[in-house]
């Protein structure tokens with residue numbers, strides 16, 4: 001019997017949910033195919049397929065879809081509405097399956113089920129069950145796939161909370177017992193804030209996290225803050241934003257500032273991102289009030305590594321001088 005292949009684009013929700021999606025689909029007997037790491041060709045293809053005023057992560061997403069479309073039987077592009085039962089994702093996420101369908105010709109069938117946790121926490125399981133029913137009538141098989149996925153996802157979340165980035169955590173998940181502890185031996189510590197698909201995609205972030213590592217900087221990100229703490233910080237704002245990932249950035253900023261262990265904040269924003277125009281100002285003001293150095297790095301399809309490296313290097317040197325390290 002032919003094994004069906006499902007394609008998962010290596011961007012957007014990939015960095016949040018891949019450890020959930022992969023064991024789930026494999027548990028259903030599908031072959032999971034992930035698009036290659038982002039590169040110039042993928043971004044150029046995405047730019048050709050998308051409307052001009054889209055943000056760079058959305059352009060990149062279209063490129064990843066184009067890279068997968070002839071290699072798989074299905075594409076997984078869920079319609080992510082709410083991941084915390086309160087806020088929603090940005091409008092580009094809400095319309096993602098439609099945007100892709102109308103932009104790219106010759107696509108395989110898209111699995112575009114809605115995930116809306118405003119309907120209750122069990123909705124995640126109902127969402128997975130509905131998808132599972134598409135591929136098999138064997139209820140036990142679906143339930144086992146859901147259990148396996150949830151177990152793997154919990155391990156993933158624990159690794160993030162220990163300070164591993166998603167790209168560091170993915171290979172660790174392949175091991176049975178995870179005993180690794182993230183070494184922390186940088187000379188300064190920076191909170192690097194932004195959406196997972198901008199921070200952890202080495203191509204569009206022009207290797208920012210690697211640059212910081214080379215400069216002996218310990219990095220913390222929104223994914224490394226416990227959910228309970230994020231919720232606690234949410235109450236410290238008079239009003240929260242509408243968008244899930246933007247709230248996480250603002251709350252994580254508040255958490256790291258209250259924690260008083262970070263020496264500075266870098267906010268990675270995407271050019272043409274509507275939510276970021278508010279988020280950036282909000283966290284800049286928070287950092288200013290706490291008297292913590294703040295740098296904004298805006299990325300778009302023309303961002304060059306040299307430009308980012310020079311600015312980040314100057315920012316890091318300034319903090320090191322202030323601390324009397326150099």
Ligand code: SF4
Nearest residue numbers: 055090092270273274
């Ligand atoms: S939040 Fe901003 S960067 Fe992310 S998809 Fe929406 S517009 Fe693009």
